Amino acid sequence: MNCREHLRQYRIIGFFTSVKLTTFFLLLLFILTFWGTVAQVHNGLYLAQQRYFHSFFFLVMEFLPFPGGQAVMWGLFFNLVSVALLRLVYKWQNVGIIIIHFGLLLFLISGFITHRFAQESFLTLPEGRASNVSTAYHDWEISVWKETPPKFPLQITREVMAVNTKNFKTGQVVDLNELGFQLTVKEYRRNCNAYVGGAERSKIINASGIHRLKLMPLEKEPQKNTPGGVFDIETAKGENYEILLFGGESKTTIVKIGGVEYNMMLRLARYPLPFTLKLVDFMMEKHPGTDTARSFKSLVAIETKNVWRDKLISMNNPLRYKDYTLYQSSYAIDNMGYEFSTLAVVANVGRILPYISTFVTFGGLVIHFILMAFTAKKDVEPIFVEND
């Protein structure tokens, strides 16, 4: 009995290295995929994704736990690693199978990296304008900056401190020591309507006169949610202010703390980019006589280290810069005829991994297919995994 056989004697290891378990996980993933697809009709893509694919477990009919996509993928990952270590037969005739499964392992790893580290945002620019900041699709932040009197020469940048509201909970305290105060979350609604009025809460500071937030159910499409919250500001000297911020406001709320005026705003999170991008020209072509678009193109100029270079971004032809990729996403033309182009900005350190895993796994499948075709006439099939 070799070491692998010996280890498989342990019931728990034997269980994890079982191909039956693989079949079970694959079946679970099949069910989840089908379920998550059909659920998109009523719940929309985002909510279905969160519930069926990004979760570890979810409740069916509010009480019955069912493994979510993450749990099943982790299960498959451990099962695959265990089988690769303790059961897979490493022989030349199995080279295809071995490559396939290592490719799949890489797929699972790349899926994890993308899920954990990829950041998606967008950048909308009118023709002739430049920016080095992209905007999140549905992550919000509280941004704070000091109100400064106009200076000469005119300052075109300002220092903004921002707090991501993704994990805000009631009672949570956020230290903004650099600004000399702390922020306590009194209430935070991920989707709400705002109302002006309500005398009992008249101490609340808000630029638009909003004094009340009404909780609303989350939208199918997270971009449609408008959050809002009430926050306590407490300075080191014991001053207290109650402020209300609402995502739908265009005005900034100004609070005077220790003689300094601070602008505060609840807005879609901004991500600084390691380059500046200018939209030179946006071009759209339609198939003649139809409203069907034939192509969208954005001619942009990208600036790094004070040097500008032109690049044409079109469908299927994005701009790549280090871990960032910018794609043509949509466009708008306002009443005055000015053209705006929206570029999707994706930062993903593991972007190349699915490419590698695709070709590794496919290569394995082809090799295995050819080997099987050559050995098809043999009565005895090769052994892929060791049985107990």
Place this chain on the structure above:
Amino acid sequence: MIKTVYLSFFRLTLITIVVVGLLLPSVSSAQLFCPLDTFKPQKIKSLEVFKRIPVLNEGRIKPLDTYVQNFLLLLSGKRRYGHESALEWFARFLFSPRTTFTDKIFLINHPEILEALKVEPEKGRRYSFRDLEPEYVKLQQLAMASREIEDKNRSAVEREILRVYNNVYLYLRLSGAMMYASPHPDFTINSPSIISQLQLSSGETSFSFYDMIERADLLRQATERLETKRERDWTQDDKILVGLMNALFFWTQYYADCPFGLIPTKEEEDEHWLSPMDIILISFGDPVYHGEIKNLRDMTLAYWNGVQLEFDLAARAFMDSVSKRLSIKEKQSVDKISLELLYNRLNLFIWTKLFYAVGFGLFLFSLMSDKTWLYRAAKIAVLAGFVPHFIALLFRIAIMSRPPVSNLYETFIFVGLITVTLGLLLELVNKNWLGIVVSSTCGLIFLLIAGKFSNDGDTMQMLVAVLNSNFWLSTHVLAITTGYAGCSVAGILGHIYILQALAKPNDKKWLEVTYKNMLGILGFGLTMTFLGTTLGGIWADQSWGRFWGWDPKENGALLIILWSAIIFHARLAEIINPLGVAMGCVWGMIVVMWAWFGVNLLSVGLHSYGFTSGIAYALVAYVVVEFIFLTSSGLILGKKNMKF
């Protein structure tokens, strides 16, 4: 300069319309839909030249032959009207629309619409314009209300109303495309002095819009003095002149924006093609346009007079003039017209279906008689079907300059071809009818389904921006559809295995051969589906910035991969036996159908194309049939102690 003259001309007309609109109401209201033609055209016998005329429609330059077939198909769901070909009917419609007012060409599927329009239901479910005309306003109101509703929330009735209205509207717009060429009561002149003043033919009293617009300057000169003359002082001739102006203005307004792209504009950057009336409105004074409008007018008159030579000469002159001023891109499309006409004429899929049906018929016959000639004949029949099938795809590639997999129709044709190829390969290896059965069954079924999709209109559509990439179409889409084909063939082999087990459960060798082929083909299907799916991921990463987004179409492809992987792993873990694998392959076919077009029924996600509600019922019926087949065969085989 020309434009200014015409603008001032129409401005004057507009003034006169306001002044005398009340005096001459009959001119503008009576001709709303049906300008009168009081006699029937003589027609011409051959439309060979006519069908070659290029038309820009749905973003593509195509021969009139293709356009008219799709037009009639859109309206009536048929490619012929009675004994007339689509082309003959369309020529009659174009040059003499009134003669088609009683043609039963509007397909109405839902009885509630007939009830709403107060139309008596007819057996053929097709109705004429005359049937629908009395309640046209009602139809319009209902359609406008339906249009307000979001597409996915529309009921079957609302969808049908919108479809019928769009068809009637299109019919009406197109019915006016060549009206300018025929004499019309709006331009009847009984005054010899006006006829002489306008230099019209003295023997005639009824003229066409074309005759009038050609003499627009003379008419303007004749009416100029009326600007300063009081209305009560107008003579009878003055009133006729104003009436003519009024009619001209009404025609240019009413028949404008006709969706019949026949004449390319002269601006190089403008890729639009316009109808004759729109060209008249824009720049009739331009000699090139003028000549082309005249050619079309001559065609109309020749059609009415039944003079073949004149008709053909005018049509050729028109095409020559148009082709001289096309851009390089447009010229490339026009150059392919002969190819497309040949493709239309050959009707290759009819032959393909016929040969596959013969192949399958011979197989059925062979069950009763094992003569060797039957086997040979069946093999030849399948090959004879394969050749036109393959050639038809080559035609489509050449015409569209892209891989033939850009809509559901084309995927069925392509998958059909791959399944037949796989079947032929199986036959080459096994020489035991297995491949013939697979080829003939799959080829026939997929082509029949494709035939249903072709009823949606032109099957050679232009692509939206994101799909407009030959590289990805020829890698991702070809790979995934080849994967569908592989898994479908495995499903057919699954059926065959089960039927063999039912017929001869003890013939292990026979079963073993089918089983091994089934596994091999399933492996091929899995490999290609995997490649197609991951290439799709790479394409998505290139265009949308993410490899995987759990979009329904992506999930559908993943389901095929997972199902195939489940079959292989369950077999390896000895959870299932060959019979279980066969049943798994049969279910796999359902998974393929779900991924292929079932997910489109959800109306969500990024890959939505070619939805028709009939597919939903067909898919459900298919699943039910397979369920009954598997359950009943499972019960019978269980009793025979066969292990799953």
